[in-house]
Amino acid sequence: MFRSIRFRVVLLIFGYLALAVLLSRTIYYYRLSFLLRENQESFLQDSYSIMAAACRSSLEEKAPGRKRELPSLTESSSSYPPFVSLLDSAMVWQEGQSLPKMLTQDLFQLEPASLNGAPRLASFGSSPGEAGFRVAWGMPVPGRILVVGQSLQPQQDLVWSYLQIILLVAPLIIIVLCWLAWYMLSWIFVPLNRISQTARLIEAGDLQQRIDLKDVDTELIGMAGTINTMLNRLENTHQALSRYGADVAHELQTPINSMLRSIAGEGGLPPDDKDAVIAACASQAQRMGKICQNLLLLSRADATVKPVTSIDLEPVACDALDLVAFLAKPRELVLENTVPSLIAVANANQIEQVLVNLLSNSIRFSPQGGTVSLAGHLERSQVVLWVTDQGPGIPASDRLQLFNRFSKSRAGWQKVGNGLGLAICKSIIDAHSGTITCLDTGGRGTRMEVRLPAGVQSAES
Numbered sequence: 001m002f003r004s005i006r007f008r009v010v011l012l013i014f015g016y017l018a019l020a021v022l023l024s025r026t027i028y029y030y031r032l033s034f035l036l037r038e039n040q041e042s043f044l045q046d047s048y049s050i051m052a053a054a055c056r057s058s059l060e061e062k063a064p065g066r067k068r069e070l071p072s073l074t075e076s077s078s079s080y081p082p083f084v085s086l087l088d089s090a091m092v093w094q095e096g097q098s099l100p101k102m103l104t105q106d107l108f109q110l111e112p113a114s115l116n117g118a119p120r121l122a123s124f125g126s127s128p129g130e131a132g133f134r135v136a137w138g139m140p141v142p143g144r145i146l147v148v149g150q151s152l153q154p155q156q157d158l159v160w161s162y163l164q165i166i167l168l169v170a171p172l173i174i175i176v177l178c179w180l181a182w183y184m185l186s187w188i189f190v191p192l193n194r195i196s197q198t199a200r201l202i203e204a205g206d207l208q209q210r211i212d213l214k215d216v217d218t219e220l221i222g223m224a225g226t227i228n229t230m231l232n233r234l235e236n237t238h239q240a241l242s243r244y245g246a247d248v249a250h251e252l253q254t255p256i257n258s259m260l261r262s263i264a265g266e267g268g269l270p271p272d273d274k275d276a277v278i279a280a281c282a283s284q285a286q287r288m289g290k291i292c293q294n295l296l297l298l299s300r301a302d303a304t305v306k307p308v309t310s311i312d313l314e315p316v317a318c319d320a321l322d323l324v325a326f327l328a329k330p331r332e333l334v335l336e337n338t339v340p341s342l343i344a345v346a347n348a349n350q351i352e353q354v355l356v357n358l359l360s361n362s363i364r365f366s367p368q369g370g371t372v373s374l375a376g377h378l379e380r381s382q383v384v385l386w387v388t389d390q391g392p393g394i395p396a397s398d399r400l401q402l403f404n405r406f407s408k409s410r411a412g413w414q415k416v417g418n419g420l421g422l423a424i425c426k427s428i429i430d431a432h433s434g435t436i437t438c439l440d441t442g443g444r445g446t447r448m449e450v451r452l453p454a455g456v457q458s459a460e461s
Contacts, residue, residue, distance in 0.1 A: 025166050025170065032159065032162060033155070033159060040134055040155065041121055044121065044135070048136040048138065051140075052140035053140075082150040083100075084097060084146070084147070087144070087146075089144075119138040119148070120138060121136050122134075123135075133151055134152055135148065135150075194212075195224065195227065207231070207235040209231070255288045256284075258280070258284045263277060309346070309348075310455035313339055313344055316348050317339035317355060317374055324356055331368055331370075332368060333366055333370055336374065339375060342376055343383075346434075346452050346453075351428075351432075353424075354428050354450065357422070358387040358425065358450075360421070361421060361422075361448075362391065365392060366389045366390055366391050367390060372387070372388070378454060379451075382434075382452065383452045383453075385449070385451075386448065388447045391445055391446055393444065396440065403423055432453070433453055434450065434451050434453065435449075
């Protein structure tokens with residue numbers, strides 16, 4: 001549950017809403033209490049002023065035989081009407097409404113009232129089962145104390161009703177808002193759910209599934225596009241691995257079948273000629289060993305880190321030609337080298353391996369007495385090398401797949417080879433941040449071009 005983003009977000013919203021409601025209602029509660037008390041005090045002061053004026057007027061008339069009566073405030077429709085009492089200086093009730101029992105003792109603790117001064121306000125605590133009182137009192141005439149008061153029960157009832165409403169309504173409002181937040185988050189996460197569903201389909205083996213960008217929100221288009229690109233590469237890699245596995249199995253199956261046929265005497269060898277059978281099996285085993293060696297070399301080339309050493313390609317080219325000279329001699333081929341002093345950022349051993357592989361292919365497919373050329377020059381920030389021969393050339397339809405593993409040109413498919421040499425060359429050149437391509441020669445031989453990052457000296461020259 002706590003691992004759910006929606007649950008955590010809704011829980012956070014719930015906390016913020018609860019805190020906001022608690023703070024706002026607390027502030028409103030104290031504000032309401034303050035306003036109620038302020039209104040009550042204003043009412044008591046106004047009532048005291050009216051009663052004080054009536055008391056002075058009644059005493060000044062001094063009409064013989066006229067009974068003095070203090071006006072009453074009991075006409076109020078409230079369940080807790082205000083009361084007014086007139087006491088003498090000894091705090092003995094004279095007229096008006098009788099004071100509540102709880103006030104008869106507390107009034108003795110009041111300070112002497114000032115004559116004709118502003119009324120003083122005081123609050124008295126409640127007794128068990130009764131609310132407190134708020135009174136305004138003073139001495140409007142000598143020897144008389146006027147007390148105007150009202151129960152605090154109405155304010156307490158109003159505040160308690162407010163608290164009851166808050167306790168009942170606030171949780172309901174918070175729950176409804178959290179439910180709306182959960183629903184909205186579920187709606188917001190619909191694109192993510194679609195992405196997750198697509199991922200599950202891909203996990204099940206359907207690598208052709210892609211995220212539909214039309215149904216993805218603007219904020220998620222970048223992520224969805226990146227995922228689609230990753231899925232394209234994943235599908236291409238999966239297909240390449242499938243083809244690679246099939247090609248490896250095919251390449252190894254041929255020498256294995258040949259060995260089995262030789263052992264069974266089906267390859268034209270007599271079954272009792274053990275030396276001939278062993279020689280045939282050894283030849284096929286060497287072929288399989290060569291395939292495995294090239295595969296290992298290819299895996300190492302894929303893991304090669306880009307070198308950072310500046311080397312001169314002129315001696316590298318000379319060494320590569322010396323290594324393939326024995327292949328050219330039986331075919332009376334001419335090997336030309338016009339590579340000048342060129343500084344490239346590369347690994348000398350690996351570049352020599354690439355050149356030897358390209359020269360070996362050119363020698364293998366060149367006609368008797370032909371020419372194989374190795375040339376190079378500086379072109380802006382790159383060093384360019386060419387290996388050119390006068391062989392049958394490579395059809396345009398084969399050039400796109402020429403550097404794939406186990407790929408062979410139809411022009412030379414019957415020749416010796418396993419289709420890994422050019423793939424090794426491409427892996428090495430890619431690791432050097434360079435390029436290797438087969439150029440169009442118009443059907444007159446083959447030209448392989450290698451481009452490498454130029455060193456500082458070559459770039460300046």
